[in-house]
Amino acid sequence: MPVVATAAWSIPKTVAGRFTAEGSGLSRYASVFDGVEVNSTFYRRHKPSTFARWAQAVPEGFRFAVKIPREITNTRAMKDIGAPFGTFLQDIAPLGEKRGPLLCQLPPSLAFDPDVMERAFDVMRSADPGRIVIEVRHASWASERVVPLLRRYAIDRVLADPALVWPSAAFADPPCYVRLHGKPKVYYSSYTEEEIRAFARLLAPDSWCVFDNTASGAAIENALTMLDLL
Known part of the structure; x- marks a missing residue:
């Protein structure tokens, strides 16, 4: 079954009854969902002990997708990333087998440069064999040179909504990672059941679907709807 998740694990009062009443916010979230996307790593480092505590708070089979720091994607623009990427991997190592995909979200200003990206992907793959999504x-990035390069390094494209570069029609196979930001108002707008059903039909058993429309609290509600539909 696909992993249905949200960005972070805040539970709004409107659906609190769907979760266990006791425990931390994360452990309560993990009583229903099998994964979560950690966005805070994009903005700041966390101590390895933080990741160890998170791993201990969730059951076996739960996975953390972790966002790559903006020092790598934005500040360095994917150049000379060996040292910070290695530090990032050391920080999150305590997640162990509970680590899910690494999410590499590039800024809107970062154009596709095949030489820069190949060097960056080579560094990432030399350091880590796990799933990486971009x-x-x-x-x-709509260039026809992109997909063969990503395939060479086993990096999967993210199907985002709104889709700025790769719409669902651009995926010959089910997308491995879907990020639903909300529309028309990004991070706020809720999805209808019909829209959620349409995204659910795109998923493969090993896909991730992350609701990122967290600003209004819609993410958890939408994710629960998807779980009910699957």
């Missing part, structure tokens, strides 16, 4: 937002 969300891009610059139109140049």
Whole structure:
């Protein structure tokens, strides 16, 4: 079954009854969902002990998708990333087998440069064999050179909504990672049951679907709807 998750694990009061009443926010979230996307790593480092505590708070089979720091994607623009990427991997190592995909979200200003990206992907793959997914937002990533390069390094494209570069029609196979940001108002708008059903039909058994429309509390409600539909 696909992993249905949200960005972070805040539970709004409107659906609190769907979760266990006792425990931390994370452990309560994990009583229903099998995964979560950690976005805070994009903005700041966490101590390895934090990741160890999170791993201990969730059951076997639960997975953390972790966002790659903006020092790598934004500040360095994917250049000379060996040292910070290695530090990032050391920080999250205590997640162990509970680590899910690494999410590489590039800024809207970062165009596709095949030489820069190949060097970056080579560094990432030399350091880590796990699943890596990439969300891009610059139109140049629609280049036909992109997919073969990503395939060479076993990096999966993210199907985002709104889809700025890769709409669902651009995926010949089920997307491995779907990020639903909300529309028309990004991070706020809730999805209808019909829209959620349409995204659910795109998923493979090993896909992730993350609701990122967290600003209004819609993410958890939408994710629960998807779980009910699967």
